[in-house]
Amino acid sequence: MDNSVAIGRAQARYVRCIDDGSLDDWPGFFTEDCRYRVTTADNHRRGLPAGLIWADTKGMLHDRVSALREANIYEPHSYRHMLGQPAILAESGGEVESETSFLVLRITGGGPTDVFASGRYVDRYVVRDGEALLRERVVVCDSSEIDTLLALPL
Amino acid sequence: MDRLSGTTAGQARDRTWPRSLTQVPYWAFQDEAVYRAEQERLFHGPYWSYLCLEAELAKPGDFCATFIGEQPVLVTRDVDGEVYAFENRCAHRGALIAMADHGHARDFTCVYHAWTYNLQGDLTAVAFAEGIGGKGGMPPEFCMAKHGPRKLRLAVVHGLVFGSLSNEVPDIEEYLGEEILDRIDRVLGGRRPVVLGRFTQMLPNNWKLYVENVKDSYHASILHLFFTTFGINRLSQRGGIIVDSSGGHHVSYSAIDRSAAASTEYSEQRIRSDSEYRLADPSLLEGFSEVGDDITLQILSVFPGFVLQQIQNSVAVRQILPRSVERTKLNWTYLGFESDTEEQRLVRLKQANLVGPAGYVSMEDGGIGGFVQRGIAGASGEYATVQMGGESAASSESRVTEASVRGFWKAYRGAMGYDLADSPPDDTRPGRHRRARVSRAGREDA
Ligand code: FES
Ligand SMILES: [Fe+2]
Numbered sequence: 302m303d304n305s306v307a308i309g310r311a312q313a314r315y316v317r318c319i320d321d322g323s324l325d326d327w328p329g330f331f332t333e334d335c336r337y338r339v340t341t342a343d344n345h346r347r348g349l350p351a352g353l354i355w356a357d358t359k360g361m362l363h364d365r366v367s368a369l370r371e372a373n374i375y376e377p378h379s380y381r382h383m384l385g386q387p388a389i390l391a392e393s394g395g396e397v398e399s400e401t402s403f404l405v406l407r408i409t410g411g412g413p414t415d416v417f418a419s420g421r422y423v424d425r426y427v428v429r430d431g432e433a434l435l436r437e438r439v440v441v442c443d444s445s446e447i448d449t450l451l452a453l454p455l
Numbered sequence: 456m457d458r459l460s461g462t463t464a465g466q467a468r469d470r471t472w473p474r475s476l477t478q479v480p481y482w483a484f485q486d487e488a489v490y491r492a493e494q495e496r497l498f499h500g501p502y503w504s505y506l507c508l509e510a511e512l513a514k515p516g517d518f519c520a521t522f523i524g525e526q527p528v529l530v531t532r533d534v535d536g537e538v539y540a541f542e543n544r545c546a547h548r549g550a551l552i553a554m555a556d557h558g559h560a561r562d563f564t565c566v567y568h569a570w571t572y573n574l575q576g577d578l579t580a581v582a583f584a585e586g587i588g589g590k591g592g593m594p595p596e597f598c599m600a601k602h603g604p605r606k607l608r609l610a611v612v613h614g615l616v617f618g619s620l621s622n623e624v625p626d627i628e629e630y631l632g633e634e635i636l637d638r639i640d641r642v643l644g645g646r647r648p649v650v651l652g653r654f655t656q657m658l659p660n661n662w663k664l665y666v667e668n669v670k671d672s673y674h675a676s677i678l679h680l681f682f683t684t685f686g687i688n689r690l691s692q693r694g695g696i697i698v699d700s701s702g703g704h705h706v707s708y709s710a711i712d713r714s715a716a717a718s719t720e721y722s723e724q725r726i727r728s729d730s731e732y733r734l735a736d737p738s739l740l741e742g743f744s745e746v747g748d749d750i751t752l753q754i755l756s757v758f759p760g761f762v763l764q765q766i767q768n769s770v771a772v773r774q775i776l777p778r779s780v781e782r783t784k785l786n787w788t789y790l791g792f793e794s795d796t797e798e799q800r801l802v803r804l805k806q807a808n809l810v811g812p813a814g815y816v817s818m819e820d821g822g823i824g825g826f827v828q829r830g831i832a833g834a835s836g837e838y839a840t841v842q843m844g845g846e847s848a849a850s851s852e853s854r855v856t857e858a859s860v861r862g863f864w865k866a867y868r869g870a871m872g873y874d875l876a877d878s879p880p881d882d883t884r885p886g887r888h889r890r891a892r893v894s895r896a897g898r899e900d901a
Contacts, residue, residue, distance in 0.1 A: 339813065343556075344652050351652025351789045353813040355804050360736030371732045372681040374819045376826075446655045446784075450821030451813035 311433040316382035328362035378409040459622040472873035476861040478838040481831040484661040498524025501623040505761035533574040541576030542604035613643035647793040656812040660824030662777040670859040681815040703758025703866030705859035710749040742768040769806040
């Protein structure tokens with residue numbers, strides 16, 4: 302099957318998991334050996350390595366989810382992700398580099414819907430038997446500003 | 456030419472401030488006139504504001520566009536190797552001289568009419584100054600040396616660049632005092648910082664609510680359950696609070712208490728901190744001794760709006776910038792050091808998960824100021840109660856205290872020039888326990 306179809310399908314399930322599903326399933330979109338980082342276009346352009354969220358193991362992704370559930374306190378809110386088509390940038394030996402733009406709306410409590418973030422996923426997927434898993438996702442937010450806080454992953 | 460004549464603002468307004476440091480009037484977070492007076496009296500007044508890191512100006516020509524309060528400021532390194540700072544405002548008609556946050560330039564040319572400034576902020580060229588074909592142009596008496604953005608007073612403390620718009624500001628050593636200087640030295644002294652990342656958080660609250668939050672060691676292990684869940688930063692750890700004599704600066708620190716037995720104080724307070732929650736990847740908390748001592752947490756603030764933090768091996772500076780009565784910009788700069796090994800750098804990147812807008816022990820602070828701002832709406836005649844640990848603004852060995860919050864207000868009310876007054880005792884204030892009922896007939900009985 303075409304890699305872009307597999308990636309498109311994986312990404313549709315990924316955003317559904319965060320927006321409407323259970324966050325517990327979120328780490329399942331990554332390979333065992335994976336990296337996930339949320340940063341800004343300015344840091345990305347300058348090659349600055351830190352992230353708002355920075356994980357180099359799947360365990361750290363699970364810990365994000367449990368911290369949000371067990372420890373962290375924030376006003377209840379949800380996201381609505383809108384994704385563009387994945388652009389396939391390179392493919393070799395089952396590894397695919399792709400970029401996908403995103404728009405994330407945030408709905409806080411009984412309040413209005415706000416534009417929370419726009420940006421692009423800079424991804425490295427492993428595609429096997431038509432199933433795409435993230436080996437690396439760098440979430441590059443266009444703006445340098447985060448409103449209030451970033452709890453749920455992007 | 457020196458135009459840093461200090462503040463000309465009069466007394467903040469006709470309000471008075473409670474004499475007791477245990478009361479903070481809510482109008483201080485709500486009033487537009489207070490906000491304007493702060494810009495004049497605090498941010499343009501005789502105080503030092505953090506501008507940027509010297510490390511962000513590594514090479515001659517490097518510049519940072521930053522702020523003192525709302526005032527845009529440019530900080531540069533000139534070819535002579537020195538750091539300079541001046542208002543980021545064209546002397547012609549006021550446009551920004553530079554727009555990029557961080558960049559490199561030989562000189563600055565305003566985009567509007569191309570007036571040009573050197574890296575020290577001197578006006579060096581005026582486009583069409585002679586006119587064209589002998590017509591137009593600036594009057595012959597126009598003197599470029601008399602026109603230029605105001606230049607700031609500057610001080611560099613262990614790589615932190617501070618600036619002031621007032622000539623009356625004391626020397627930085629005197630301003631900070633020995634104890635605060637020592638604690639800056641502890642983290643930054645003799646090391647060359649490296650910027651690992653920069654993030655901006657927009658807070659839905661008055662800037663002073665964030666300053667209070669930073670100084671409030673009482674909340675740290677109650678609101679932020681992540682740390683207490685893992686037995687880190689418990690109040691029963693060895694630690695303390697330093698409040699300088701002005702009240703405006705503080706240090707809160709805690710260290711591993713190698714002799715402490717397991718404490719039951721938390722379960723007695725019914726604070727949810729004894730959960731069985733464990734990290735799937737505990738390497739997050741496997742750090743190293745930051746500077747060779749047992750201190751794992753040091754939060755330091757400099758009046759009015761600067762924070763230097765060491766939380767485990769997450770070292771960062773925070774710049775607190777008021778944007779409106781109910782809006783604050785918080786700039787985080789995460790730091791490593793040139794001397795870091797690759798393993799140490801990795802620890803810093805991992806532990807950056809603890810702090811910032813998505814931080815395990817700081818995301819709550821992004822929301823809590825908004826909860827207060829919303830909670831106090833309609834209560835401008837009421838007061839916050841700040842009595843934990845007594846009434847004074849003195850250093851203390853206990854971190855279960857609001858001493859450094861009181862210290863901030865002591866410095867603040869002095870800086871704002873408020874007259875002090877005894878506030879009325881609680882039971883004489885209006886509106887307490889009175890009910891009115893309107894019956895179906897429309898009769899009111901109180
Ligand atoms: S405003 Fe800068 S040159 Fe006119
Ligand atoms: Fe906090």
